[in-house]
Amino acid sequence: MSSNQDTCPLEPAHRRYLLDLALASIRHGLTIGKPLPVDPANLPPPLSEPRATFVTLKKGGELRGCIGCLEAVKPLAIDVADNAFSAAFRDPRFPPVTAEEMDSLDIHIALLAPPEPMSFVSERDLIGQLRPGIDGLILQEGPLRGTFLPSVWEALPRPGEFFRQLKLKAGLPEDYWSDTLKIFRYGTETIE
Structure with missing residues (x-):
């Protein structure tokens, strides 16, 4: 890289x-x-x-x-x-x-930007760490993976809803939680 x-x-x-x-x-x-x-x-x-x-x-x-x-x-x-x-x-x-x-x-x-792994103890802890409008997220659970760019915050401004929709995009139920869930955050430089 x-x-x-x-x-x-x-x-x-x-x-x-x-x-x-x-x-x-x-x-x-x-x-x-x-x-x-x-x-x-x-x-x-x-x-x-x-x-x-x-x-x-x-x-x-x-x-x-x-x-x-x-x-x-x-x-x-x-x-x-x-x-x-x-x-x-x-x-x-x-x-x-x-x-x-x-x-x-x-x-x-x-x-x-290169993704960085997030550390959290619960879904509530994770959601509390999210920075609306700044963080892009990658969710990974086994072979399932999904991402939302920071621009998606415009449509999903609430952190809890942002995360629930990302789970759905990755092919998981919106109420899914597991200790093996991996979350990475990244920033972007936008060109328009």
């Missing part, structure tokens, strides 16, 4: 490049059916270092697609291009984006 993940925010020119790249990858996907290829050898270090990202598409303020990766396994620019394509064409909750929708899409990119 790159140590750059939890240091300085990206420069404005790099942020603009990533937004333009996400849009170009979606346009490329409309005509070619694949993400836009990116050569990280031609990019400055912040854009060529491994980073974990999520790309969220909104249309008229409503979710239109969201795909990402929790682990930093690809260079940042490639991760953004791949996730933008996948958010537009592979999110199973939505039909593929059409050419007619392109001008009405808003693109949001979340750069994830």
